[in-house]
Amino acid sequence: MEKTWNNKAWFFVTPVLVLVAISAVIPLMTVVNYAFQDTFGNNAFFWAGTSWFEEVLTSERFHSALVRNLIFSGIILAIEVPLGILVALAMPRKGFWVPVCLVLMALPLLIPWNVVGTIWQVFARTDIGLLGATVSGLGIDYNYVQNPLDAWITVVVMDVWHWTSLVVLLCYAGLVSIPDAYYQAAKIDGASRWAVFRYIQLPKMGRVLLIAVLLRFMDSFMIYTEPFVVTGGGPGNSTTFLSIDLVKLAIGQFNLGEAAAMSLIYFLIILTLSYVFYTVMTNVGVEKPQKGGDA
Amino acid sequence: MIDLSWMAWTWPTAIFFVVIFSMIALMGVWEYVSPGGAPRVGIFRFETTRGDRLFVSLLGSAFICLGWLYFTDLSLWYALIVCAAFFILVFKTV
Numbered sequence: 001m002e003k004t005w006n007n008k009a010w011f012f013v014t015p016v017l018v019l020v021a022i023s024a025v026i027p028l029m030t031v032v033n034y035a036f037q038d039t040f041g042n043n044a045f046f047w048a049g050t051s052w053f054e055e056v057l058t059s060e061r062f063h064s065a066l067v068r069n070l071i072f073s074g075i076i077l078a079i080e081v082p083l084g085i086l087v088a089l090a091m092p093r094k095g096f097w098v099p100v101c102l103v104l105m106a107l108p109l110l111i112p113w114n115v116v117g118t119i120w121q122v123f124a125r126t127d128i129g130l131l132g133a134t135v136s137g138l139g140i141d142y143n144y145v146q147n148p149l150d151a152w153i154t155v156v157v158m159d160v161w162h163w164t165s166l167v168v169l170l171c172y173a174g175l176v177s178i179p180d181a182y183y184q185a186a187k188i189d190g191a192s193r194w195a196v197f198r199y200i201q202l203p204k205m206g207r208v209l210l211i212a213v214l215l216r217f218m219d220s221f222m223i224y225t226e227p228f229v230v231t232g233g234g235p236g237n238s239t240t241f242l243s244i245d246l247v248k249l250a251i252g253q254f255n256l257g258e259a260a261a262m263s264l265i266y267f268l269i270i271l272t273l274s275y276v277f278y279t280v281m282t283n284v285g286v287e288k289p290q291k292g293g294d295a
Numbered sequence: 296m297i298d299l300s301w302m303a304w305t306w307p308t309a310i311f312f313v314v315i316f317s318m319i320a321l322m323g324v325w326e327y328v329s330p331g332g333a334p335r336v337g338i339f340r341f342e343t344t345r346g347d348r349l350f351v352s353l354l355g356s357a358f359i360c361l362g363w364l365y366f367t368d369l370s371l372w373y374a375l376i377v378c379a380a381f382f383i384l385v386f387k388t389v
Contacts, residue, residue, distance in 0.1 A: 026302070029312060033303040045303045050364055050371065057365045268357050275354070283341040 028267075034260035041254075052261035062262060064237065065245040066269070069221055072156070072241060076220040079160050081213060084167025089201070091172055102172075105165040113162075117229025120158040124230070144231065148238035155227045155239055162226065163216060170212045174205035210281040214274055221270055242266050315353070322349055337389040352385045 035052055037045040056062050091101050111119070124144050126132040135142040144154040182200045191199070224243035227233070233240035233248075240248075246266065250259035322345060326332065332344030343351070356378035363374035 029308075030302045032311070033305060033308045036305060036308060037303055039303070043300055043303075045305075047305060053361065054364050057361060265361065268354070268361075272354055272358075275350070279341060 031260045031263050034256050035264055038257045048257055052257045055258055056262045056265055065240055065242045069241045073217055073220040075156055076159055077216060080164045080167050080216055084164050085171050087168045088171035088175055093176060105168050108162050108165050113225035114229055116162050117226040121230045124154045146235055148235055151231045151235060151239050155230060158226055167212045170208040171205050174208035175201060178204045214277055217277060218270060218274060339389060343389055348386050348389055351389055352382045355381050
């Protein structure tokens with residue numbers, strides 16, 4: 001069918017463009033401007049060239065926070081994606097328990113981030129928290145305030161508790177959209193449970209899994225509130241992720257130029273990794289068109 | 296006149312954004328002249344359009360400049376030459 005061209009459609013796009021400009025483009029431009037200058041307040045700025053970028057790029061503190069953040073995102077994806085798929089596969093497709101499961105799954109997503117942090121801060125305490133007291137009662141030396149490994153385990157488990165539901169709900173949406181005919185055909189062919197998962201369910205979940213991986217990567221890479229409330233970035237700097245470090249730099253030390261440079265590098269890393277994820281996941285198994293086209 | 300002093304504008308950053316927005320506008324003109332985005336499969340074995348190639352070029356250029364600052368003490372103007380070569384490379388091969 002011939003595509004209908006109507007330039008009046010641009011008017012419908014205008015509000016979105018204005019919103020994106022105000023909420024994203026203009027602040028980003030301001031950050032770029034700040035990244036090349038130094039300020040001591042009072043709207044007085046001094047040209048600093050690329051010195052803030054050089055400072056951030058050679059900063060041991062930035063490297064450590066970046067590595068911590070990459071490890072954290074890797075752990076989160078390695079746990080939440082397979083776990084989310086497993087839970088989604090185990091959920092009922094029909095009957096009374098469907099809405100019950102869906103509501104239970106949605107509950108952690110409805111809790112504000114700082115409340116999640118507060119819940120886990122109390123929950124993991126060895127004196128009054130159910131988890132902390134139980135683990136200590138079992139004779140395990142657990143103290144997330146003093147031990148970096150315990151702090152990491154607490155932050156990871158908290159994130160898994162908070163966000164696996166999102167992966168579950170997305171995968172579940174993908175699973176219920178598979179027509180029964182596919183399962184019937186697999187049954188006739190005598191396909192195993194694994195074959196059904198590998199050749200029917202997993203490909204059909206591809207798109208939603210892409211969204212789940214992207215959302216979880218971006219969220220975990222930008223994580224701030226929950227670990228800040230639970231550990232405050234400690235013990236030492238062991239759970240100081242990039243966003244926590246950035247806030248310390250910008251607000252704690254009022255070093256706006258360096259914080260702006262760090263924000264831009266942080267933004268570029270997220271943008272690149274998200275683009276790579278998106279490109280790889282949308283091109284896996286896609287038939288290649290013919291070569292050609294102009295530059 | 297709107298007061299934009301809170302955005303801390305400087306001439307170099309203003310020129311930078313003018314160049315970026317001009318490139319995007321130029322892509323619009325190119326699309327108008329030759330619609331369809333010219334999709335093709337390049338060296339990375341996946342389909343890209345002109346917009347993808349511009350995005351990859353800009354992103355790559357940002358990393359070239361950051362790498363330049365990290366590894367050398369030479370002027371960033373040289374990095375700009377490398378970025379221009381990278382642009383051509385991406386638009387020809389990706």
